[in-house]
Amino acid sequence: MTSHVRAPIANLEAGERDLADAPSHYLARVLRLGAGSRFVAFDPAGATEADAEIVSVEGGRTRVRLSAPRPATVMATREIAWIHALSKGDKLDDIVRDATELGATRVVVAEATRSVVHLDAARAAARRARWNKIALEAARQSGRGDPPKISGPMPWSEALVAVPADAARFCLHPGDGPPLAPYLLLALEGGGPIAFAAGPEGGLTEDEVARAEAAGYVRVSLGPFVLRTETVAAAVLGACRILASAATD
Template identity: 35%
Template sequence: MQQFFVTADQVQENQIYIEGTDVNHMKNVLRMRPGEKLGISDGNNHHYICQVEKYEDAQAVLTILEEESVDTELPSKIYLFQGLPKGDKMELIVQKAVELGVYKIVPVAMKRCVVRLDDKKAAKKVERWGEIARSAAKQSGRGIVPKVGGVLKYDEALMLSKELDVVMIPYELAEGMEQTKQIMQSVRPGQSVGIFIGPEGGFEKEEVEQAKEAGASEITLGKRILRTETAGLTALSILMYHLEK
């Protein structure tokens, strides 16, 4: 069954109104006709089974058949602070992080980032990453669409991380797998978690020290050096396995 996301104001009594590009996708790409069923999420863990009623005035009008609560979210909100990677790697990171249950992705400009985005380019990139997050949320049956925040400077990201309960920074020079396991296993349902991931060149030692001063725990993800597009997904996978009900 096809799934789409709407905002709460698009749900009115027993009907839902689809707008924007989703209408064209339903009508001309999927060729959905009146009477066909589809799933709708309001982004707040409410899911509706609907059928297409009609198309009118650039809208798709749906009738709600069933309403149910969705239980596909992790019991902890995980924030991925991702150092800006080269090329289109961020698109892969966003897609897979959403599938693994991330709550929010925060792109971060770090010292060893090769990519430098001005405000205009950053806004376009964030918009694109948001579309990928929405698509991945549809595909994976998420109850919410994880947000991709604007690009932050490193010190801004550290300030944001201070609001979280647990913050980790995987570092290639870190040692102590047992300590890492203890930190991972100490995360409890309901806690907010931040994971800092460096760009291709990794972290500067100074950045790691800054993170530790801000309350982050230095951890290791093993003896092998992981790519930036692998490290965050590895940490997310471990936390998902630990927290999943």
């Protein structure tokens, strides 16, 4: 039986090795696994995984034996890019976590006019590192072999084109746009990549929506209720995930 425990390990290769501190701590301290315990090692960068067995845990060092790596068994099968404007507090943390669970393959963080937060280069790099860590952890918890690629923060107009060239594109803007659903069903049936762009708490400016439209995004609405910016991601990506199984079955 394959274990349900999963731990990220870089550069998988058959054989024995000592684990780095983070996976060692997770397996030996958090989960209290010992010699003989089995788990699945996965390499997020290579989208590969391998059966693994703990050989020994000694003085904070965990030694494991890896079998030959194979392609990750559960991977996102559809390219979905999620562009989100930088938002207050830790909202982007939640959005990255939800997007990972719900199958986004790319998260692009954008700077919008009404983004309350502005990050200098050093803080931007620190945030990106944190988002990557969150995505890795969410991928591990959801049993997903390939966390989304995360980029940004970058200017809105750059973010709009940081998606696959052939993606169907939607700009989520509350108000008078047509409903997303019919377009989304068509795009999912088409099977190609899809890109979504969402604004910060205060919404996008008309100029930002116009730039999105110029870049091929269809301005769509999600209905009459106003959603918090972090709910938009879960709702839309949840719909994609649920519908994708209908469109391809």
